Amino acid sequence: MIRFSESITSQQDIDVVVGENALSYLREIQNKKAIFYSSSVNIDFIKPHLEGEYTLVPIKDGEEAKDIQYSLELLKVLFDGGFDRGDYVIAIGGGSVTDTVGFIASTYMRGLNLINVPTTLLGMVDAGIGGKNGVNFGRIKNIIGTFYQPRAIIADLRFLISLPSEEVRKGLAEVIKYGLVLDKELYDFLALNKNSVLSKDPESLEYVVQRSIQDKLSVVKEDERETKGVRIVLNFGHTIGHAIEAGSGFSIPHGYAISVGMVCEAKIAEEMGYSEEGVVEDSVWILSHYNLPISIDELSSKIDLKEALFALSKDKKVRNGVLLMPFPTRIGDWKRVEVPIETLKGFAEQCLK
Template sequence: MREVTENICCSEVKVVIGEGSLSKLLDIKDHKIGVIYSKKLNIDNVIKYLSDPYLISIEDGENAKDLSNIMLLVNELFERNFDRSDYIIAVGGGTVTDIAGFVASIYLRGINLVNVPTTFLGMVDAAIGGKNGVNFNNIKNIIGTFYQPTMIISDLTFLETLPTEELKKGLAEVIKYGLTLDKELYDFLSLNKDEVLNKDKLVLEELIYRSTIDKLAVVKEDERETRGIRIVLNFGHTIGHAIEAGSGFKVPHGYAISVGMVCEAKIAEELGYAEEGVVEDVLWLLQLYGLPYDISQIDAPLDLKTALNAIEMDKKHRRNVILMPFPTRIGNWKKVEVPLNVIKGFAEQCLTK
């Protein structure tokens, strides 16, 4: 078991990683506890560490991220007289941590939040960093808050029955860290494919740990995306979110980001920001893990107009440019202002099957 503690702005965030880390829930005493969790989950292994929790099950998936659902949850807390000293524990994947984090941030202007990600994607990305969002008008996470959890518990027990396909969806985000921030992580992934895909616990713990410290280091420097540093975490996401929107959110996030990283690496190379060979390095690692790298490998139909419209609503959009984090070489990146029409032109080429 490993612990990482980081001070982010005004909050101390503790992350506990490894088998048995759910026992840290015993530290929560003498408070009301609301557990927001996916209806798909059996959470007996969580609630056994809690005293008289109030259980709130919700639907999973992007369609659940709607403001009407948020207000239903706020009403649940209000009716049970939750106060600022009480806790919300989010148990589930990225959808659940997004929804629960948003509710925790707006109820009484903020109550205690503990994230318990149950997916690999949640453990390496979604549960970390304090971003919470809901969708609006077919645009992903356009309404949201920045709100840090008190604690994040990544217990590897949840991954024991995780299908390989679900593991791969999270690997796209780990690969993102390696490509832009952490060459040692890129090399580790290159050398440990079999152990990763066979869910070797020590190897998965290392991936979660490295992803956690990489992301927290960025978030500490630029929690609210005001300094142009945190945008590195969005490598592959401008095109990736467009793919998600264009498919009506039928394409899993990890697969959309995987294709998005290839597209954006090609743009970086075409515009002269990436060293020669970066695209090949991106392709090689994605292919090694069997992740999609071309839009033709995405099964769901894609509405190109909706996808291109989503780019205009990208949160990195500033007037007529989009701030893009381009990989310059493995483990390094550069912030670039790219005209919106240029990005849309490249995206149209990339997303045409």
């Protein structure tokens, strides 16, 4: 088991525990707890570690959970249960659960103590870390949310036993992203240990999850609120990835869309002269190595190119016709580049047709 603390500027230290028995951390919390958990996780892992007064609340997950109306129902649980600022809210589930529960924990009485217990690989390496949460409103994803750091992130690897391999691959797309733009050691580990990672060997997962959490937290520490142009590195593959999702009517899973997005963006970086030779090949190789898609031909639905390009031009991050993009310069390193949106659309068109 690995345990460390990280301090993020605006709030207290965040405890991070990764391992097969990470839930034992919960014994340290004696205060009253509201525990919201996804019905698809095995609650038996949790019960032996609960001390003091607590309420267990099974909740929906997936996009249904992220509807703002559902957050109101969950807030009522806190209200009716007489929870106050000294109490803890614990979110146990995938990214949809940590997003929703993080949102209610941050808004109820302007913030109760939050603990994230992500149970999907994506949740452990991405959604449960970094302090962003979001719920959906008027069919727009993540349009309402806050920045709110959890007190602790508990990645208990036993949850991954029941996670379908497709969900593991979706999470691995984000892990590979860290390898490509932030962490050559992680890239090398992934390159050499495919079988043990895919067979969910605890030691390999512990390394991959801990490394990913550290990579993401080190970025968030420098630029918690995405105002300094550092946190954008986490968007590598996501600009084109989002266009792919939009062009498929959101039928292509996020992990697969960003996998193709990373290849396209690496190609754009190379063509614009920002990356060393070999970065595209190495990106394509590692993604294919993990059976992730590297071109739109490998995706299950067709992409409407017009829709995809329209989504690009409407990207929230465009300012005065220019988009700041993180480009890989070599494996494990990146550079911030201003790309005119019309140039980007031209490159995207080549990649997506």
